[in-house]
Amino acid sequence: MDLATFAQVIVNGVLTGGLYSLIAVGLTLIFGVMRVINFVHGETLMIGSYLTYFLFTLWGIDPFLSLPLAIFVLFSFGVAIQRFFINPVMDAPHFNQILLTFGLVLILQNLALIFFTGNYISMTTSYSAASLKLGPIRLGLARLMGFLIAIALTIFLSLALKKTEWGKSVRAVTQDREAAMLMGVNVDRVNLLAFGVGSAMGGAAGVVTSMIMYIFPLIGMLFVLKAFAIVVLGGFGSIAGAVVGSLILGLTESLVTNYLPNGSGWAEGVSFLILIVILIIRPKGLFYVE
Amino acid sequence: MSNNGYLKILSLLILLGVLFSVPSFLSQYSLHMIILVMVFVVISTSWNILVWTHQISLGHAAFFGIGAYTAAVVYNTWQLPIYFDMVLGGVFASMGAILVGIICLRMAPWALAIATLAFAEAIKILVIMLPGLTEGAEGVAIAPLYGGGQTAKVYAYYLALGIALVTVLSAYLLKRSKLYFAFTAIHDDQEAASMLGINPTKYKVMAFTISAFFVGIVGGFYAHYISYIDPHAAFNIQISVEAQIMPLMGGLYTVAGPVLGAFILTLLGEYLRITVKTGYLIVYGFILVFLILYLPKGLMGLVAGWTRRK
Numbered sequence: 001m002d003l004a005t006f007a008q009v010i011v012n013g014v015l016t017g018g019l020y021s022l023i024a025v026g027l028t029l030i031f032g033v034m035r036v037i038n039f040v041h042g043e044t045l046m047i048g049s050y051l052t053y054f055l056f057t058l059w060g061i062d063p064f065l066s067l068p069l070a071i072f073v074l075f076s077f078g079v080a081i082q083r084f085f086i087n088p089v090m091d092a093p094h095f096n097q098i099l100l101t102f103g104l105v106l107i108l109q110n111l112a113l114i115f116f117t118g119n120y121i122s123m124t125t126s127y128s129a130a131s132l133k134l135g136p137i138r139l140g141l142a143r144l145m146g147f148l149i150a151i152a153l154t155i156f157l158s159l160a161l162k163k164t165e166w167g168k169s170v171r172a173v174t175q176d177r178e179a180a181m182l183m184g185v186n187v188d189r190v191n192l193l194a195f196g197v198g199s200a201m202g203g204a205a206g207v208v209t210s211m212i213m214y215i216f217p218l219i220g221m222l223f224v225l226k227a228f229a230i231v232v233l234g235g236f237g238s239i240a241g242a243v244v245g246s247l248i249l250g251l252t253e254s255l256v257t258n259y260l261p262n263g264s265g266w267a268e269g270v271s272f273l274i275l276i277v278i279l280i281i282r283p284k285g286l287f288y289v290e
Numbered sequence: 291m292s293n294n295g296y297l298k299i300l301s302l303l304i305l306l307g308v309l310f311s312v313p314s315f316l317s318q319y320s321l322h323m324i325i326l327v328m329v330f331v332v333i334s335t336s337w338n339i340l341v342w343t344h345q346i347s348l349g350h351a352a353f354f355g356i357g358a359y360t361a362a363v364v365y366n367t368w369q370l371p372i373y374f375d376m377v378l379g380g381v382f383a384s385m386g387a388i389l390v391g392i393i394c395l396r397m398a399p400w401a402l403a404i405a406t407l408a409f410a411e412a413i414k415i416l417v418i419m420l421p422g423l424t425e426g427a428e429g430v431a432i433a434p435l436y437g438g439g440q441t442a443k444v445y446a447y448y449l450a451l452g453i454a455l456v457t458v459l460s461a462y463l464l465k466r467s468k469l470y471f472a473f474t475a476i477h478d479d480q481e482a483a484s485m486l487g488i489n490p491t492k493y494k495v496m497a498f499t500i501s502a503f504f505v506g507i508v509g510g511f512y513a514h515y516i517s518y519i520d521p522h523a524a525f526n527i528q529i530s531v532e533a534q535i536m537p538l539m540g541g542l543y544t545v546a547g548p549v550l551g552a553f554i555l556t557l558l559g560e561y562l563r564i565t566v567k568t569g570y571l572i573v574y575g576f577i578l579v580f581l582i583l584y585l586p587k588g589l590m591g592l593v594a595g596w597t598r599r600k
Binding site for chain 1: 571577579
């Protein structure tokens with residue numbers, strides 16, 4: 001085994017893990033607060049990535065500039081989804097909630113298919129092909145910047161959860177909804193904000209995705225399944241767990257792609273395998289503490 | 291027996307009469323549609339059986355695909371009578387279900403939903419990546435059912451009708467049996483059920499196994515009928531979606547509901563597929579969202595509401 005290749009494989013894995021963490025953190029936040037399995041989360045990534053793509057190809061707006069816009073748009077989108085669709089079924093069985101978000105996914109996916117066609121598209125920015133060289137290792141500039149965005153946003157969110165009043169109420173609701181309600185936390189407002197912030201993270205993940213890979217209408221489903229695997233791996237509701245889970249998935253996929261025969265085909269299955277194995281050995285997640 | 295009971299039996303007999311005489315007056319194309327309806331009657335009824343125990347599967351395509359591939363590979367290898375490989379497809383699908391069931395023993399319903407979805411995707415990847423056994427992404431061709439042609443389609447119809455009738459009858463008998471009480475007891479209160487000596491795990495896995503068995507059989511039938519099967523068609527997420535939306539539309543927890551849902555949505559789906567082409571599944575999304583928000587008991591709930599009001 002060649003050491004330089006190995007280092008490259010590890011670096012690629014970490015960079016991919018960064019992107020995964022962006023989408024998984026939003027998903028775990030929403031689940032932690034509301035205990036809702038939210039399949040729509042993948043579609044926030046889809047919307048964010050198409051938004052970035054069209055802003056760039058139609059008006060030449062750089063993805064970095066569309067990032068705040070995507071965050072704003074998807075935040076509003078999340079708030080609306082929570083307000084008009086999730087809220088009415090908050091007390092219904094999980095069953096209904098899952099099927100509802102699944103129905104919303106079908107609507108959004110097929111809207112995308114109708115408006116954007118099923119084609120795989122990608123955009124070329126001035127720095128798409130640029131890369132940094134660190135000894136034998138090549139770092140794609142777009143991927144590196146995407147990774148940094150992911151890290152920055154995740155740290156920002158963690159700080160907000162720790163330091164702000166809003167963050168404290170989110171954590172209170174995550175731990176015990178009833179108690180939080182009794183202590184005077186406005187749970188409805190926390191729900192709306194958490195769904196909005198979670199969706200905004202998904203939108204940011206979409207911006208990063210459009211910078212580094214092909215996008216297509218069904219991309220949301222692909223990512224939301226991986227995000228679920230990560231969230232199950234890290235423990236539902238845990239931000240730190242989601243970050244670690246993302247890195248594990250990114251690294252494993254990268255290793256499988258490079259070191260197994262037909263690796264890229266098998267890599268698609270890694271997340272499902274991890275999911276199934278973790279659910280067998282530790283159904284509450286790898287980092288769950290009683 | 292009340293008037294209502296006689297009315298039910300009479301309408302059931304008429305329906306059966308129509309179903310048995312269908313090939314004499316329908317065109318080849320319409321017959322094909324009714325065969326597809328039968329396939330979905332089986333899928334939707336089986337999915338609904340699982341719901342009795344309050345488990346949701348988002349991955350019933352897995353069992354359909356397992357059945358289809360088992361039948362195709364076994365038939366192409368040994369050329370045994372098709373009924374044998376179709377039942378074997380059901381058995382293999384059940385084995386997959388037991389595996390999922392055991393994995394998911396300790397899982398909350400929401401986790402099960404994700405795990406089943408992952409299971410279907412994982413099996414699809416296995417099928418694609420093991421071309422030695424399954425011919426990979428290229429798919430498997432099988433000799434046409436009953437030699438193909440017009441008469442063959444009529445035979446195929448009766449076979450599909452037979453599978454559908456057995457499935458619906460099994461669901462009906464299950465609903466009248468003691469098992470149903472055990473199933474719904476888990477649904478209502480797992481802890482209370484286990485205190486009363488009902489082992490929730492056993493019944494959960496049992497419901498999964500029964501559900502997957504019929505779906506596996508009909509998967510095998512589908513492979514023979516279409517005479518070609520590939521991973522993306524056999525494990526199509528759309529099958530899993532239709533498995534949920536059909537019972538929901540007709541009415542969960544009932545026997546007639548999933549059948550009704552399968553009839554309406556298969557025919558509607560085909561109509562939309564021809565007229566709308568791209569993105570016609572959007573209609574399914576709207577129906578699903580509408581049902582959950584405004585009509586969670588489905589059409590049968592609507593009917594029950596009317597008769598009660600009278």
